[in-house]
Amino acid sequence: MMGLDAGAAEALRLSLWVASLATLLSLPLALGLAWLLARRDFPGKGLLNAAILLPLVLPPVVTGYLLLLAFGRTGPVGRTLEAAFGLVFAFNWTGAVLAAMVMGLPLMVRAMRLAFEATPPGLEEAAATLGAPSWAVFTTVTLPLIAPGVLAGTVLGFAKALGEFGATITFVAAIPGQTLTLPSAIYNALQVPGGEARAAALTLWAIAVAVAAVLISEWLARRMAR
Amino acid sequence: MSLEVQLRRELGAFTLDARFAAPGGVTALFGRSGAGKSTVLNAVAGLLRCAGRVTLDGRVLQEGRTFLAPHRRRIGYVFQDARLFPHLDVAANLDYGARFGQGGPAIPRARVIELLGLGPLLARRPGALSGGEAQRVALGRALLARPALLLMDEPLAALDAPRKAEILPYLEALKAEASLPILYVSHAMDEVARLADTLVLMNAGQVTRAGPLREVLADPAAVPLVGVRDAGAVLDGVITGQADGLAAIAVGPHVLHLPGVGAPVGARVRVRVLAQDVILAHTRPKELSALNILPARVRAVQLGDGPGAAVALDAGGMALLARITARSARAMDLAEGQEVWAVLKATSVAAMSIGT
Numbered sequence: 150m151m152g153l154d155a156g157a158a159e160a161l162r163l164s165l166w167v168a169s170l171a172t173l174l175s176l177p178l179a180l181g182l183a184w185l186l187a188r189r190d191f192p193g194k195g196l197l198n199a200a201i202l203l204p205l206v207l208p209p210v211v212t213g214y215l216l217l218l219a220f221g222r223t224g225p226v227g228r229t230l231e232a233a234f235g236l237v238f239a240f241n242w243t244g245a246v247l248a249a250m251v252m253g254l255p256l257m258v259r260a261m262r263l264a265f266e267a268t269p270p271g272l273e274e275a276a277a278t279l280g281a282p283s284w285a286v287f288t289t290v291t292l293p294l295i296a297p298g299v300l301a302g303t304v305l306g307f308a309k310a311l312g313e314f315g316a317t318i319t320f321v322a323a324i325p326g327q328t329l330t331l332p333s334a335i336y337n338a339l340q341v342p343g344g345e346a347r348a349a350a351l352t353l354w355a356i357a358v359a360v361a362a363v364l365i366s367e368w369l370a371r372r373m374a375r
Numbered sequence: 376m377s378l379e380v381q382l383r384r385e386l387g388a389f390t391l392d393a394r395f396a397a398p399g400g401v402t403a404l405f406g407r408s409g410a411g412k413s414t415v416l417n418a419v420a421g422l423l424r425c426a427g428r429v430t431l432d433g434r435v436l437q438e439g440r441t442f443l444a445p446h447r448r449r450i451g452y453v454f455q456d457a458r459l460f461p462h463l464d465v466a467a468n469l470d471y472g473a474r475f476g477q478g479g480p481a482i483p484r485a486r487v488i489e490l491l492g493l494g495p496l497l498a499r500r501p502g503a504l505s506g507g508e509a510q511r512v513a514l515g516r517a518l519l520a521r522p523a524l525l526l527m528d529e530p531l532a533a534l535d536a537p538r539k540a541e542i543l544p545y546l547e548a549l550k551a552e553a554s555l556p557i558l559y560v561s562h563a564m565d566e567v568a569r570l571a572d573t574l575v576l577m578n579a580g581q582v583t584r585a586g587p588l589r590e591v592l593a594d595p596a597a598v599p600l601v602g603v604r605d606a607g608a609v610l611d612g613v614i615t616g617q618a619d620g621l622a623a624i625a626v627g628p629h630v631l632h633l634p635g636v637g638a639p640v641g642a643r644v645r646v647r648v649l650a651q652d653v654i655l656a657h658t659r660p661k662e663l664s665a666l667n668i669l670p671a672r673v674r675a676v677q678l679g680d681g682p683g684a685a686v687a688l689d690a691g692g693m694a695l696l697a698r699i700t701a702r703s704a705r706a707m708d709l710a711e712g713q714e715v716w717a718v719l720k721a722t723s724v725a726a727m728s729i730g731t
Contacts, residue, residue, distance in 0.1 A: 274422050275458040277445040279520045280475030286446075289471070293462045 152350040159326055160334035161354055167242065167330060168310035171249035175306055178250075179257035180299065186258070187265035204316070205255040213319025216248060220320075244321035245328045249310035256309055257302040264298020265291075296373050304366040308359060331355055376432050376556045378402075378524060382418050384425040391415070391425065391580040400572035401550055401557045403588070405564065405601070410577040412560040416526050419558065420452050421445035431524055449477065451522030455529045457509040459501035459516070466497040468516050476520035482553055487515045490552060491545050507538035511545060518553070525557045531566060539566075546570055564605035568592065568647045576600045593694035595677035595685035598650065603683060607649035608696045614642045621666075627693045631719065632666045650685060653697035654718040657707060667719035671695060676709050684709075688717055695719075 153161065185191075186198055204212045220227040220238040230236045238244035268291060276286040292299075314332035317323075323333035335351045338344035378397040384390070391411045404412040417423035421436065422445055429436040431450070436443045459468050473484065488494055491511045501509060510530050517525060530546075531539045543566070550557070550570060561567050567574065567588075574591045576584040583600045584591055589609050591597050598606040612624035614636065622636035624646060631646065638644055660668060671690035678684050684704040688695040695717055709715070 269458075271454065271456070271458050272460060274420075274445070275452065275454065276460075276471070277422070278420055278448075278450060278452040278526075279472050279516065280446050280449065280477065281471075282444075282446050282475075285475065290460060 153354065154347065156325060157334055157338075157347055157351050160329050160331050161351065163242065163245075163326065163329065164311060164331035165358070167245045167249055168307055168313075171246045171253060171310040172303060172307040174246070175250045175254050175257055176299075176303060179254055179261055179302060179306070182254075183258050183261035183265055183302075187262045188270070201258050202255045204252050209252065209313070209315025210319045212251060213248060213316035216244075216251065216316065216320040220244065220247060238321070240321050240324060240328065242321075242327045245317050245330060248317040248320050249313045252313045252316055253306035253309040257306040260298050260302030260305060261295065264295035264302075267298070268294045293373075297370055300366055300369055300373070304362055307362055311355075311358060311362075376524070378419070378432075378556065378558065379428070379430045380415065380419060382415060382425040382427040382429070384414065384418070384423075389580055393577065393580070393582050395575045395582050395585045397556065397558055397573060397575075399556045401559055401570050402573040402575060403567040403571035404558065404560045404575050404577055405562065405567050406577035407562060409579075411580040412562075412577055413528055414580075415577075416452070416528050416558065416560055419524075420450050420526055421448050422452075446475070449521070449523045451517035451520055451525040453510070453513050453517050453525065453527045453530050455532055457501070457506075457513040459504075459509055459512055461501050463501075464497070465493065465499050465501070465504070465512050468501065468512055469493070469497075469519055472516035472519035473521075476522075481521050482518055484519060487518050490548055491515045505538070506534050507541050510534065510542060514545070514549070518549075518555075522555070525555050527557060527559045529560055529562070531563070532561070543569065564601065565647070568607075568609050569645060589694070593687060593696055595675050595687045595696060598677065598685040598696070598698065599679055603679075603698060604649075604651065606685065606696060606698060607647055607652070608694050610646045610648065610693055610695075612644055612646055614638050614640050614644060616640060628691045629669055629693060648695060648719055650696040650698035652720045653688075653695060654720075655686065655688075655697055655699060655703075655707065655709070656716045656718060659716050660718060663718065665718045665720055669693075669695075669717050669719070671715055671717045673709055673711055673713045673715060675711060676704055678704070688715070690717060 182201060186194065218224050222228065222231065222237065222239045227238055236243065238247055272290055273286050276290045281289065312332060314336070317328065317330060318333055321328040323329045323337065331351060335348050338348035338351065376399045381394045383392050391414050393411060393415050404415060406412055414423065418425040419429055421443055424442065428438045435441055436448055460471060463471065469484065491514060493512060493515055496504065496508055496512060504512065531542060534542065547570065559570060571588045574586065574588045575582055576591070576597065578600065584597050592601065593608045610626045612626040612631065614622050615625045615630065616623040617640065621632045621634050622638070624631045624633060624636065624644060626646065633646065636644060669690045671688040674687040674689050676684060676686050678701055682700050683698055684701045686697040686699060686704065686709060688697060697717060
């Protein structure tokens with residue numbers, strides 16, 4: 150790739166893959182959680198909200214360490230998942246996806262929750278009285294109205310996933326081809342003499358990806374507004 | 376058609392305990408704000424869970440554990456705030472109604488657009504509509520869903536007087552054209568008197584009186600329930616002439632002369648005569664500026680708790696209601712069967728009170 154050596158290109162490709170997958174997997178989860186928090190009352194709602202928001206306020210290294218404790222090969226969740234599905238997070242690219250999801254989720258949920266709250270339930274009621282079943286109410290009324298919020302949340306989540314460094318490096322280290330994402334690659338490049346050119350090239354690519362994400366979301370938002 | 380409603384719900388200090396039947400035509404739920412009218416409407420629509428039983432033409436909408444979801448009830452709902460979908464233009468809002476609708480009397484889309492004057496609005500967004508326009512679109516959307524019953528929750532309350540005057544003829548046209556039963560919530564008696572066939576009076580969560588509109592409004596015992604300012608009989612008449620800005624309206628054997636009735640000769644109109652605008656006399660008053668003086672017989676005198684008294688009159692088969700002071704009732708020694716003269720102030724009937 151342009152201006153990048155093989156290792157750096159691999160880090161960029163891995164980062165795009167990890168961030169995209171994390172965003173895609175988080176999307177339905179965030180949508181469901183946002184709906185739950187905006188439209189339903191249940192015991193433990195405050196606790197759930199706090200748990201989702203925690204990664205936003207905790208130092209990322211702490212979040213990474215907690216992930217390691219829970220999802221590491223000896224952690225309770227990690228052990229169970231490995232036994233049941235052969236799914237390993239520790240020092241694996243899947244762990245980088247998990248870390249990116251956990252870090253991006255609060256931003257996505259917040260944006261989508263606000264969008265749900267800004268949509269009057271009265272419109273959904275009106276749709277129901279017109280004969281629309283619940284799924285149709287959601288796809289034809291709720292979803293179009295919250296779409297700008299969903300888009301904003303998705304872009305934020307993707308940006309967070311792309312830039313995630315602290316939790317990832319703590320949880321799954323920086324193994325080339327597995328967990329060495331763009332931020333780690335830039336950091337590593339700066340640690341070795343003569344690595345500045347590599348860091349600069351990667352930085353330019355990071356900026357390009359971020360600008361592209363913003364432009365695409367702006368274009369989508371304009372299309373939705375029409 | 377018949378809608379039968381028995382609902383019960385306790386909400387803090389407020390207890391709703393409403394039972395009534397709506398036989399068809401337009402049934403008005405009338406009462407002050409907080410009387411529970413909208414609660415009843417939401418429960419009938421299935422948007423709110425109350426204990427009780429609701430049936431529509433024998434079809435059980437709710438009973439015991441049975442609770443039909445709103446989209447299965449085939450009940451249209453025109454909300455006070457229109458609730459048009461902001462992401463769709465007017466045409467798409469109308470199509471949304473038609474998309475999931477089933478059963479019920481169908482009015483073709485083109486006819487709905489014509490009836491409600493929606494043609495010029497089709498390409499507009501809800502945000503660019505006035506309150507009255509939005510209500511007309513909401514009404515059209517509800518009609519196109521082919522409901523078996525239409526609920527209207529104070530559809531005119533958010534509108535100013537000119538907008539109300541703009542919409543009412545559409546509602547009357549709808550009533551005349553669609554054989555669709557309507558349950559209409561309002562706290563404005565002028566609307567109710569103009570549109571309704573059946574009147575259900577509500578106060579503090581209870582139904583205080585229900586029955587045919589003309590019967591309830593001519594009943595002196597219902598005056599405190601309706602409210603002394605709103606009490607007054609509703610009469611049906613035919614316009615027989617127009618002169619000096621006054622319409623001659625034949626009501627039974629009598630002819631009333633009323634201003635502000637623009638309808639052509641031959642038109643059937645509904646006239647509302649406010650009880651507080653009827654004056655009683657023992658002998659026929661002479662040299663009086665009032666145009667409408669009718670002989671009548673006292674049917675009943677109802678003394679209230681306050682200084683007022685309600686007097687029910689029969690003027691040659693025409694039921695009238697007069698509200699006078701209790702002192703006057705005593706001074707005139709009014710009693711059932713007595714012959715009196717009723718003086719109706721011609722200005723007492725506002726244009727709003729007159730409809731077909």
